[in-house]
Amino acid sequence: MANSISSEDHALIRDARYGEHAFLKDLDRSFFSPRTPVILNCCSDWRRRFEILRKHAEVRRIESNEDSLCHAFHWHGGPLRLDPRSPTNRIPRSHEVFTAEIVDAAVEVTTIEEVDLYFHWPCGKAFLHGMDVRQAFTSIVIVKKRLEHILPQRCRVRVFFHVDFGDLEPGGMRSYFVKTSGAKAWLHRRR
Numbered sequence: 087m088a089n090s091i092s093s094e095d096h097a098l099i100r101d102a103r104y105g106e107h108a109f110l111k112d113l114d115r116s117f118f119s120p121r122t123p124v125i126l127n128c129c130s131d132w133r134r135r136f137e138i139l140r141k142h143a144e145v146r147r148i149e150s151n152e153d154s155l156c157h158a159f160h161w162h163g164g165p166l167r168l169d170p171r172s173p174t175n176r177i178p179r180s181h182e183v184f185t186a187e188i189v190d191a192a193v194e195v196t197t198i199e200e201v202d203l204y205f206h207w208p209c210g211k212a213f214l215h216g217m218d219v220r221q222a223f224t225s226i227v228i229v230k231k232r233l234e235h236i237l238p239q240r241c242r243v244r245v246f247f248h249v250d251f252g253d254l255e256p257g258g259m260r261s262y263f264v265k266t267s268g269a270k271a272w273l274h275r276r277r
């Protein structure tokens with residue numbers, strides 16, 4: 087199975103980052119208070135997960151030899167599985183299982199007040215179910231809104247996007263903060 091970015095998706099990602107209505111922001115330390123513990127959800131992808139976690143710890147000012155202060159959930163597709171209509175869920179209503187895990191962590195198991203959702207591209211699980219990057223952006227907007235509705239108000243939900251450009255761009259892998267209000271407007275314009 088192909089596990090690289092199509093030219094169509096590459097063009098969309100570039101527009102989301104550099105276009106007139108860009109909503110992807112390069113991830114840096116300005117997005118985080120130092121050393122704040124987080125509930126983290128990202129894909130289990132064995133080729134990209136380490137880089138996602140490494141970068142996430144670095145921008146939160148956690149040393150490479152320290153615990154990452156993450157209550158972490160890794161499953162195929164990461165937060166895309168939390169979308170009630172996600173094609174990545176083979177079993178009906180299984181998004182509820184994944185959502186319940188996040189809610190339990192935020193409400194019952196920890197006192198952590200930040201939930202960081204990382205989706206990524208190319209994602210083998212998304213490819214397996216025929217998704218393109220536009221569908222992934224659509225899903226993540228739905229997921230964020232839904233989690234914000236379900237979780238107590240003290241919890242902040244934020245979305246991040248990791249891209250492995252491979253040979254398409256120098257630098258290979260990049261991480262972005264996703265401004266979901268911007269993503270929603272961008273998706274609306276591209277209907």
Ligand SMILES: [Zn+2]
Binds near residue numbers: 206209212
């Ligand atoms: Zn993946």
